[in-house]
Amino acid sequence: MRKDVTFLYGIKIAHRGLYDNKKIPENSKLAFRRALLKNMPIELDVQLLSDDTLVVFHDENLKRMTGYNKKIAECTFEEIKKIPLLSTSSKIMKFEDVLSLVSGKVLLDIELKKSDRAKVLTEKVLETLEEYQGPFILKSFDPRCLYFIKKKKPKFILGLLISINKSKRKNLKHQLLTRFIILPLIRPDFLAYDKKGIKEKWVQRFRRKKPVLVWTVQENDLEKYQDFADGYLIEK
Numbered sequence: 001m002r003k004d005v006t007f008l009y010g011i012k013i014a015h016r017g018l019y020d021n022k023k024i025p026e027n028s029k030l031a032f033r034r035a036l037l038k039n040m041p042i043e044l045d046v047q048l049l050s051d052d053t054l055v056v057f058h059d060e061n062l063k064r065m066t067g068y069n070k071k072i073a074e075c076t077f078e079e080i081k082k083i084p085l086l087s088t089s090s091k092i093m094k095f096e097d098v099l100s101l102v103s104g105k106v107l108l109d110i111e112l113k114k115s116d117r118a119k120v121l122t123e124k125v126l127e128t129l130e131e132y133q134g135p136f137i138l139k140s141f142d143p144r145c146l147y148f149i150k151k152k153k154p155k156f157i158l159g160l161l162i163s164i165n166k167s168k169r170k171n172l173k174h175q176l177l178t179r180f181i182i183l184p185l186i187r188p189d190f191l192a193y194d195k196k197g198i199k200e201k202w203v204q205r206f207r208r209k210k211p212v213l214v215w216t217v218q219e220n221d222l223e224k225y226q227d228f229a230d231g232y233l234i235e236k
Contacts, residue, residue, distance in 0.1 A: 008211040011231035013109050015216045025085035027056045041107035048121040053077040054095035082096050104111040104134025112140040122148040142215045160188040164196040198228045
């Protein structure tokens with residue numbers, strides 16, 4: 001089944017909202033509101049807490065954004081709901097509250113973070129999206145999440161996230177696994193690729209049939225990538 005992904009060509013997506021990590025933390029209500037004011041599509045990260053609450057947060061550990069040194073997957077929402085992000089008034093948001101805030105006004109680019117409970121995470125995300133009326137795409141580094149989604153919701157638009165490993169040996173192994181096992185199995189509708197490897201030949205071959213988004217780039221640097229990517233995840 002061929003899906004319409006033409007809307008991804010030329011798209012500029014606000015990575016974790018429009019934030020500065022000073023007064024406006026990433027993945028916060030303020031960052032999302034700022035993107036909404038500019039009518040920009042929004043990228044966000046979804047994680048599963050120990051009490052099965054879905055929250056919007058990037059890191060595996062809370063420390064960088066809150067100073068609280070604990071893995072987010074080990075927390076309950078009751079435990080973290082009052083913890084400020086970067087000493088601001090912003091707090092970690094529930095996924096459902098972000099959906100209510102955006103309410104279909106712009107496209108959502110939803111990343112499912114890696115989890116020891118990938119199937120539960122995926123099921124909870126799909127369940128939460130059941131009543132959502134707005135446009136969205138789903139992506140993950142974890143092919144298990146994409147596989148589960150493809151089985152349950154084959155019409156959803158799915159993207160595979162790919163990063164470049166600092167170790168050449170590990171990177172080669174990862175690239176071979178991605179190209180010859182994961183891609184044929186998942187058949188993603190788009191790739192979201194690390195800017196450090198965006199010029200790779202196989203990525204450019206993929207672009208002949210499906211779009212490739214590059215992450216993460218500054219808005220004033222887009223010209224560097226326009227010949228190698230179809231859309232952009234932007235930080236301002």
